[in-house]
Amino acid sequence: MSDTPERAAAPKIGFVSLGCPKALVDSERIITRLRAEGYELSASYQGADAVVVNTCGFLNSAKEESLAAIGEALAENGRVIVTGCLGVESERIRAAHPQVLAITGPHQYEAVVEEIHKAVPRPHDPFLDLVPPQGVRLTPRHYAYVKISEGCNNACSFCIIPSLRGRLKSRALGDVMGEAERLVAAGVQELLVISQDTSAYGLDLGYAKSAWRGQDYETRFLSLAQALGSLGVWVRLHYVYPYPHVDHVLPLMAEGRVLPYLDIPFQHASPTVLKAMRRPAHQEKTLERIARWRAICPDLAIRSTFIVGFPGETEDDFAQLLDWLAEARLARVGCFKYEDVAGAAANALALQVPEEIKAERYDRLMEHQQKISAELLAGRVGKTIEVLIDGIDEEGAIARSHWDAPEIDGNVYLNGEKDLRPGDRLSVLVEGADPYDLFARRVRAGTKSPEVGRHAAGAPQGRAH
Ligand code: SF4
Numbered sequence: 001m002s003d004t005p006e007r008a009a010a011p012k013i014g015f016v017s018l019g020c021p022k023a024l025v026d027s028e029r030i031i032t033r034l035r036a037e038g039y040e041l042s043a044s045y046q047g048a049d050a051v052v053v054n055t056c057g058f059l060n061s062a063k064e065e066s067l068a069a070i071g072e073a074l075a076e077n078g079r080v081i082v083t084g085c086l087g088v089e090s091e092r093i094r095a096a097h098p099q100v101l102a103i104t105g106p107h108q109y110e111a112v113v114e115e116i117h118k119a120v121p122r123p124h125d126p127f128l129d130l131v132p133p134q135g136v137r138l139t140p141r142h143y144a145y146v147k148i149s150e151g152c153n154n155a156c157s158f159c160i161i162p163s164l165r166g167r168l169k170s171r172a173l174g175d176v177m178g179e180a181e182r183l184v185a186a187g188v189q190e191l192l193v194i195s196q197d198t199s200a201y202g203l204d205l206g207y208a209k210s211a212w213r214g215q216d217y218e219t220r221f222l223s224l225a226q227a228l229g230s231l232g233v234w235v236r237l238h239y240v241y242p243y244p245h246v247d248h249v250l251p252l253m254a255e256g257r258v259l260p261y262l263d264i265p266f267q268h269a270s271p272t273v274l275k276a277m278r279r280p281a282h283q284e285k286t287l288e289r290i291a292r293w294r295a296i297c298p299d300l301a302i303r304s305t306f307i308v309g310f311p312g313e314t315e316d317d318f319a320q321l322l323d324w325l326a327e328a329r330l331a332r333v334g335c336f337k338y339e340d341v342a343g344a345a346a347n348a349l350a351l352q353v354p355e356e357i358k359a360e361r362y363d364r365l366m367e368h369q370q371k372i373s374a375e376l377l378a379g380r381v382g383k384t385i386e387v388l389i390d391g392i393d394e395e396g397a398i399a400r401s402h403w404d405a406p407e408i409d410g411n412v413y414l415n416g417e418k419d420l421r422p423g424d425r426l427s428v429l430v431e432g433a434d435p436y437d438l439f440a441r442r443v444r445a446g447t448k449s450p451e452v453g454r455h456a457a458g459a460p461q462g463r464a465h
Contacts, residue, residue, distance in 0.1 A: 084105075140422055173212060250293050270321060273313050388425050
């Protein structure tokens with residue numbers, strides 16, 4: 001007989017995570033807790049004792065996708081617990097799927113774990129140390145999202161996140177930095193800072209001081225960027241608004257301590273539409289601000305999202321947006337056609353824009369931006385840049401540059417380079433570009449003139465975006 005006590009097989013939970021990076025971080029927290037309690041994760045519906053579906057409820061299309069995911073989990077497994085943003089519409093979920101075991105809302109870690117305990121009792125004798133100190137992450141090993149706050153003090157008329165998640169609640173700087181250090185110690189090469197409003201970080205705490213590495217830091221956007229910038233890994237800032245104090249972070253970008261990248265959801269450029277949207281910083285002269293930022297950090301890449309067809313948007317408003325984009329020359333742009341969100345103030349606005357006009361404006365904006373993006377990327381050809389390897393496929397390595405966030409931006413393809421690993425950082429020579437991606441070749445030590453790649457400067461083939 002063995003000295004080791006027999007242990008019953010650990011209960012297994014399946015996890016389906018939908019929605020934005022913020023929801024992904026929620027999933028990571030729930031999974032970390034479950035692993036600490038001795039549960040295991042199941043990669044298949046069939047192998048799971050129950051399935052948790054972390055839903056998104058931001059747009060109607062996302063709600064439909066969430067309902068479909070719940071239906072799939074019910075059909076494949078039958079024992080389903082729903083959590084996340086759509087959880088606030090429990091009646092709608094119950095109407096579509098009366099068999100779900102339980103429904104909890106966003107950011108309700110305790111409640112969802114309690115429901116899991118009811119559905120699949122927690123193991124009595126979990127071996128300790130099942131969880132690595134940095135927690136369990138759903139992102140690949142070499143990059144991680146760091147959520148610095150929850151909730152939002154703004155009141156954008158198209159958004160219900162403040163009513164779902166409440167007002168801004170920032171984590172103390174020392175707490176965030178402790179997590180960031182553990183992630184870096186575990187091999188993470190890129191930290192992606194997320195929240196609903198990163199530039200407002202610390203406001204709710206009165207920018208209170210917080211200790212990290214024996215030194216006091218104010219809990220505020222600039223101090224956090226400085227502290228993260230000292231860790232020696234890529235630091236990428238998401239969901240920033242163009243407030244004057246953001247200017248102070250640009251020198252850190254110019255010095256290479258923080259990536260020269262800002263993700264700013266501008267949503268529109270017409271003052272009338274921005275006012276109707278009740279956007280934060282809508283009175284800022286954003287083109288002047290962007291010009292100032294570029295004077296400090298010429299390499300700055302800005303990514304943004306826009307909504308077309310917002311109620312009351314006229315052809316003139318839309319033309320202002322196109323003109324603004326032509327001048328702002330943003331590196332990456334996402335676009336949504338406006339749709340009502342249940343509970344949002346904008347639903348009551350008059351002058352809804354017909355669907356065919358929304359679709360037409362969407363196409364015009366994307367076409368307009370595609371030319372800008374193609375020009376900007378063509379300007380990188382012939383330059384040596386640093387990249388981070390995300391993966392390897394049959395054609396070679398897939399990497400990203402300083403100017404590309406994972407999942408949402410473009411890639412740098414290193415065709416023929418297979419002896420690299422995810423998380424490697426290296427210099428490459430850019431040899432070709434299309435409207436979204438770059439094609440490059442590794443710069444080996446002592447190589448003055450790298451060989452020409454098979455897609456150099458021409459139209460690349462065989463890669464989907
Ligand atoms: S800033 Fe506006 S869009 Fe973003 S979460 Fe807050 S209210 Fe919603």
